[in-house]
Amino acid sequence: MDASNLMDKITALCKRRGFIFAGSEIYGGLANTYDYGPAGTELLRNIRNLWWDNFVHKRSDIVGLDASVISHQEIWKASGHTSGFSDALVDCKNCKLRIRADHLIENFLENLENQKKLKDYIKGLTIGGETSLTMDIVNKSVEEKKVEGLSFEQLGELIFLFEITCPNCGKREWTGVRKFNLLFPLKLGIIEGDQSLAYLRGETAQGMFTNFKNVVDSSRVKLPFGIAQLGKSFRNEITPGNSVFRTLEFELAEIEYFFDPQASNWEQLFVDWKKSMWEFVTKTLGVNEKNLQWREHTDKERSFYSKKTEDLEYKFPFGFKELWGLAYRTGYDLQQHTKFSHKDLSIMDSQTGKKIMPHVIEPAVGINRLLLMILSDSYTEEKDRIVLKLNPKLAPYKAAVFPLLANKPELVKKAKEIYEDLRKKFVTLYDGRGNIGKRYFAQDEVGTPFCITVDFETLENDTVTVRDRDTMKQERVKTSELINLIEAKIG
Numbered sequence: 001m002d003a004s005n006l007m008d009k010i011t012a013l014c015k016r017r018g019f020i021f022a023g024s025e026i027y028g029g030l031a032n033t034y035d036y037g038p039a040g041t042e043l044l045r046n047i048r049n050l051w052w053d054n055f056v057h058k059r060s061d062i063v064g065l066d067a068s069v070i071s072h073q074e075i076w077k078a079s080g081h082t083s084g085f086s087d088a089l090v091d092c093k094n095c096k097l098r099i100r101a102d103h104l105i106e107n108f109l110e111n112l113e114n115q116k117k118l119k120d121y122i123k124g125l126t127i128g129g130e131t132s133l134t135m136d137i138v139n140k141s142v143e144e145k146k147v148e149g150l151s152f153e154q155l156g157e158l159i160f161l162f163e164i165t166c167p168n169c170g171k172r173e174w175t176g177v178r179k180f181n182l183l184f185p186l187k188l189g190i191i192e193g194d195q196s197l198a199y200l201r202g203e204t205a206q207g208m209f210t211n212f213k214n215v216v217d218s219s220r221v222k223l224p225f226g227i228a229q230l231g232k233s234f235r236n237e238i239t240p241g242n243s244v245f246r247t248l249e250f251e252l253a254e255i256e257y258f259f260d261p262q263a264s265n266w267e268q269l270f271v272d273w274k275k276s277m278w279e280f281v282t283k284t285l286g287v288n289e290k291n292l293q294w295r296e297h298t299d300k301e302r303s304f305y306s307k308k309t310e311d312l313e314y315k316f317p318f319g320f321k322e323l324w325g326l327a328y329r330t331g332y333d334l335q336q337h338t339k340f341s342h343k344d345l346s347i348m349d350s351q352t353g354k355k356i357m358p359h360v361i362e363p364a365v366g367i368n369r370l371l372l373m374i375l376s377d378s379y380t381e382e383k384d385r386i387v388l389k390l391n392p393k394l395a396p397y398k399a400a401v402f403p404l405l406a407n408k409p410e411l412v413k414k415a416k417e418i419y420e421d422l423r424k425k426f427v428t429l430y431d432g433r434g435n436i437g438k439r440y441f442a443q444d445e446v447g448t449p450f451c452i453t454v455d456f457e458t459l460e461n462d463t464v465t466v467r468d469r470d471t472m473k474q475e476r477v478k479t480s481e482l483i484n485l486i487e488a489k490i491g
């Protein structure tokens, strides 16, 4: 399949079949916001439920939390977000395009034409004078097509050195690289001034740290244990498109796994978490492991408090990108909140009486990014049809029921009876529009594993045809066996 316009094809299918729409579309759209249609909403719910089931319900060492989206400004000072949670942006003075400096340079470096020109250009280049760049940095950026960890000054100098033009208007009139904080501030109530300032949370993690003591005191958790949370997070991001990959508002699924650094080996816990994440993506979600890889953060890229961070990356239509982050955050977060709140967040070991400030390993993934991965991984073109080969567990609709002919009341009546029966157990669709071929085509695109057709034989012997989405094979099945058949497939 031609990968070059794969993202466009997936985006078109998402709109056509009710997965994803542009946010505020009838008012001209609002950049980096998206709405989920009927099929997308079901798919999101299925991903969310599988994540929760796998990491909370199926484990005895993890409990759930649902903290407030609006949060005290001190939380974000303590976490370092008000000072350090920012992107390096540049503006085009001509067309006013605002873009992340790292994305601008990396997109430029990924362009093959530019790569050829740059190789010759760099051979003749010497760097000196008042620059913060070195030839090592320039060569490494060109070679790896990555600029992670570079300072704002170095990013600005690379844009200048590579003579990068604006992808929108083609001019080369950039402002300097500037820092933009990603947190969304909120003014609460009627109090004027700084006291009324709060933030929409930029991650769910902080809720787990600030409620750490509440959870310990109110439930029977014992180290090592995790707190899991799934909920909306907000970041004022500038992005180069790519559907829901990076949006202003997204759903984070995070676990803070707390442990006593004296009693548990963090390296072993890290390896165990890598295994759990990999298995969730490949086995539970059914994603092809050829499209996955681990990438360890370099020292420059990693947050200063983290001892080790690795990203599980997925090969999206626009390249390998971060899907799921795994970080050993040491004891930083609880220590910071202890310092800022003046509440001791250490806990007492019941056996030794010793005080412990737990350390944390954090797997954090965006549910919307998982959804985009699943759509990319299951999108298939076969001769004259497009099929979403979704794991049946994830499919928005498990079955669709059709009357062979929509103008035969006896067929319609029977089809509706079967539909009502199945609907009690599974999310099921009824479709009487168009001809059977068109109905199959529509259900293939939405990833429905089974299409059930009521025909004249049904009226005689209570059997229906069941068409399998992937093999397109049809078999005759007794209506009384339908539920078992679907259940067997979705597990």
Ligand code: GAP
Binding pocket: 202, 203, 204, 205, 235, 237, 244, 245, 246, 247, 248, 249, 250, 252, 254, 322, 323, 324, 325, 362, 364, 365, 366, 367, 368, 369
């Ligand atoms: N507490 C750690 C944390 O939030 P992160 O790497 O900033 O780490 C975790 O985000 C995950 O959230 C990412 O791996 C990605 O799946 C998802 N994510 C981050 N920013 C996002 C955005 N703007 N839109 C959609 N998903 C996003």
